[in-house]
Amino acid sequence: MKRFLLVVALGLAGLALNAQIVRRPIVVPDIPGYTTLKGDMHIHTVFSDGKVWPVTRVDEAVLEGLDYIAITDHVDGRHMKMVNAGLFNCDRDKSYQIAKDYAKGTGVIVIHGGEITRGMPPGHCNATFIKDNDAIGDASDAHENHFDGMMAGLKVAREQGGFLVWNHPHWSRQAPNKTEWHKENGAIYDAGLMDGIEIFNQYDGYSPEAHHWAVEKNLTVISGTDAHYLLSNWLGGAMRPVNLTFVKERNTKGIREALDARRNAVFAEGKVYGPEELLRPLVDAILAVESIKTTPKKITVKIHNGTSIPVVLEKSGGEKYGYTRVLEIAPGADYPIVVTPAEYGTEFTEPSVDITYKVTNFFVDAGVPLEYSIHVDR
Numbered sequence: 001m002k003r004f005l006l007v008v009a010l011g012l013a014g015l016a017l018n019a020q021i022v023r024r025p026i027v028v029p030d031i032p033g034y035t036t037l038k039g040d041m042h043i044h045t046v047f048s049d050g051k052v053w054p055v056t057r058v059d060e061a062v063l064e065g066l067d068y069i070a071i072t073d074h075v076d077g078r079h080m081k082m083v084n085a086g087l088f089n090c091d092r093d094k095s096y097q098i099a100k101d102y103a104k105g106t107g108v109i110v111i112h113g114g115e116i117t118r119g120m121p122p123g124h125c126n127a128t129f130i131k132d133n134d135a136i137g138d139a140s141d142a143h144e145n146h147f148d149g150m151m152a153g154l155k156v157a158r159e160q161g162g163f164l165v166w167n168h169p170h171w172s173r174q175a176p177n178k179t180e181w182h183k184e185n186g187a188i189y190d191a192g193l194m195d196g197i198e199i200f201n202q203y204d205g206y207s208p209e210a211h212h213w214a215v216e217k218n219l220t221v222i223s224g225t226d227a228h229y230l231l232s233n234w235l236g237g238a239m240r241p242v243n244l245t246f247v248k249e250r251n252t253k254g255i256r257e258a259l260d261a262r263r264n265a266v267f268a269e270g271k272v273y274g275p276e277e278l279l280r281p282l283v284d285a286i287l288a289v290e291s292i293k294t295t296p297k298k299i300t301v302k303i304h305n306g307t308s309i310p311v312v313l314e315k316s317g318g319e320k321y322g323y324t325r326v327l328e329i330a331p332g333a334d335y336p337i338v339v340t341p342a343e344y345g346t347e348f349t350e351p352s353v354d355i356t357y358k359v360t361n362f363f364v365d366a367g368v369p370l371e372y373s374i375h376v377d378r
């Protein structure tokens with residue numbers, strides 16, 4: 001009996017554990033003028049070399065509260081291998097269609113995409129917001145040469161209105177020692193066939209080189225899981241990297257408009273990467289000021305972080321004042337920042353005080369943290 005009870009107890013514990021991991025939405029704030037959407041721009045299914053059926057990708061997106069996913073199965077021979085093996089008898093848009101149909105009523109927007117997969121250089125590129133993967137795949141497959149094949153595929157994708165991204169320039173399988181801007185990638189860029197660049201891919205994480213090229217060449221920063229496996233298994237329960245896309249309207253058109261306008265940031269492994277003009281209002285929105293109390297000798301600013309994004313601050317400038325030099329305001333945390341004149345016990349003489357920090361987990365360029373300040377009128 002004891003043994004039976006133990007089994008029941010373990011079973012219940014298992015249930016409870018399952019219940020805890022059912023839904024864990026990523027919470028992000030909107031910024032003035034825009035709604036912040038969370039999305040994954042790089043996802044595979046069994047319709048190329050992924051291990052899951054397309055509907056699973058929608059279920060995963062619902063669990064994390066994602067607003068959109070792009071299905072980007074390889075458009076090359078990997079699909080045809082399955083067709084030739086008699087496993088499928090369908091075109092290369094089927095995974096998108098299955099996911100899109102299943103997503104109806106879930107709130108998840110599914111974006112039509114495909115990955116053009118060639119050797120390095122130029123490597124792999126994602127074409128999203130496209131219409132016909134067969135045309136893109138056939139155009140690319142018609143060329144032995146990797147660069148010619150990529151150019152042909154990208155041109156067809158562009159004719160279909162595609163948004164074109166250079167994927168994982170730092171992927172260790174194609175760039176074992178160095179992340180390089182090859183002349184072939186330069187030629188794609190010069191031909192106007194590169195709109196964005198993956199600066200984060202779950203296989204090799206963050207690429208400072210790619211981030212810097214995005215800044216230098218005005219490309220949209222993009223992240224993708226590049227999920228081939230079931231995400232909960234592959235990531236061990238950790239949050240996936242997401243795009244934070246700042247849209248005017250919450251639909252496919254709105255997402256595309258934002259990506260074209262480079263209103264996108266990447267949130268991955270507790271860090272945020274993106275343009276300064278987006279990251280500053282984002283920090284403002286994350287660090288909600290709950291109250292400000294001023295006395296002649298002391299200012300107390302109470303901050304609450306109600307989002308999933310941590311903010312790590314390191315004092316910069318502001319030598320005239322004393323306040324906590326390094327602090328992490330974790331998701332869900334309340335924190336009072338207490339400011340006094342540098343000479344403790346004296347009174348403030350200025351009508352206003354700027355509490356200035358570097359945000360050491362927000363990067364506007366590779367190695368360049370966001371400068372941030374809280375302005376307090378006394």
Ligand SMILES: [Zn+2]
Nearest residue numbers: 115124167168
């Ligand atoms: Zn790839």
Ligand SMILES: [Zn+2]
Nearest residue numbers: 042044115226
């Ligand atoms: Zn991929």
